[in-house]
Amino acid sequence: MTPAIAQRPGDAAGTGLIIGSMAERARNVVSMTRRNLVHISREPMQLSDVTIQPVLFTVLFIYLFGGAIPIPGGGSYTDFILAGLLALNLTTSTMGTAVGLATDLHEGIIDRFRVLPMWRPAVLVGRSLADLLTACLCALVVAVTGLAVGWRTSAGLPSIIGGFALVLFFAYSLSWVAACVGLNSKSPESAASFGFIVLFPLAFVSNAMVPTQHMPGWLQAVADWNPVSAVTAAARQLWHNPNPSASIAAWPMQHPVEASLAWSVLILAAAAPLASWYFRRRTTE
């Protein structure tokens, strides 16, 4: 028994475990990302957020509201709604980041990471990357479901991919906001409430589900400046799908691609350092 757990030979002590290099950090991030992906695959609730929910929402919105909501400027509701559904699903799925981090902090596993000679931000970066990958899965499910129920686009492939990329980038930046929430939550349950209190209103008070033209004036102003509206309008524009917001004078609606990029960069630039700071504060005693 003894030899197998004998002390590490002195010469290997330093060389084998030198950290700090970028490659080492990248490997830490890959390990943490993989770990979080295993988690998501084993948590049916989290996985259903990006698989069953998008199918359900797509089918529900198209068949329930499809005939009832006229699109200013014309076009099919199915073509109109798809970008909105993508934005809705990806926005609300960032709740997983908040819950996941709150769970890690709640369950003591973070102490294990903290005694290892690892690059600590890998905990956050690995989480955000795992969530980005599941967001990609979610986008694929939305696209396939959309195609199955009649969504069509006349745009070229680069433009179509650009539309998906813009929404995914927005979801990624938003996941860092979710990380801040998760790092400040007392429990996974309270982190989950973030989804209902913040993310759903954020996704719904926008042009994602309905054209904003029919909203009361003040609500329309909020909706037109909602980053979700910019992201949705940008995807519609890039996919050559009906985009009634194009007739609205607000700057983000006139320049949706620029606006959505600006929002995503701003949110990421603010939330990522803040999340690192919260992480350090939460893990200091």
Add this chain to the structure above:
Amino acid sequence: MTDAMIEADGLVKSYGQTRALAGVSFSAPPGSVLGLLGPNGAGKTTAVRILTTLARPDAGQARVAGIDVLAHPAAVRRQIGAAAQDATLDGLLTGRQNLMLVGELSGMRTGQARARAAELLDLFELADAADRVVKGYSGGMRRRLDLAASLLTRPPVLFLDEPTTGLDPVSRQRVWEVIRALIGSGVTLLLTTQYLDEADALADRIVVVDHGQVIADGTPRELKQRSRSAHVEVTLAEPGPEAEEVIAPMVGGRVSVSADGLRLGAAVDSAPGLATALVRALDQAGMLVDNIEVRQPSLDDVFFALTGAHIPGDNNGSSAAKTTAGPGGPGADAAERERVQA
């Protein structure tokens, strides 16, 4: 500079109004096992958290493997393995995935981590459960996996925080076996425990902590000697009226004599060498000794003497070592133990 592998010097730490540590100092030389013994809330875990870089003390110094824990925590992390009280495992990963994650995050190559994980899973008899999700593991299995995780990189310094708390006797015994196998491999080990027999069985040196302070420090044997509750009992071959006079000055106290005059008992301050001296004195006085027994004080007696309280939840505190004079001499620390009802 000292040669100690683990050094705590005047550690003070408060959490809000609660003072967890009020100036705790101890050290462990290379290759030794230091037992930090104390009841719940004594400050053991806080001391371990500081030494493993998880917490910063309000005052005091700490060094591990000669490295200042406060100044160079990252360097310390490369020298230590730690198993926390609540096994810090990922419940959604399998046992193997847990170990590989720890290995990779410690800088091991994937192949290296896989090989080492397999080796430890075998060693800790977890090979059959290796590819099951940890959530379904028993308490004993989790504890062994956590121990395996702490050993993954073969760290020269190990911290085990209450490695057997909450385990059934069989699992506890298996964890002991693993720790015993570590001892002597050159690893310096700090072990916290609420169990006196555990500290007694595994540690070279015991630091008794209570209310954030060190109240005693010594080898298990030294600590036992500090207690005044040792008991000597002599059984003679024939009743000897003068035996009482022979023994009384040697034990410095009252001697009780049984009704048949064959058995004489006395409370003594400390035990070593006493049995030999008593037998010799009685022999010189012309009396034949059939049996002599020195009951060592248990560590619970020591703890009681030091704190005025018994170790909470300790059911095994009154275990006693029996010493029998004769060929081989007084084997005071013989593993021969018997339960004596307190």
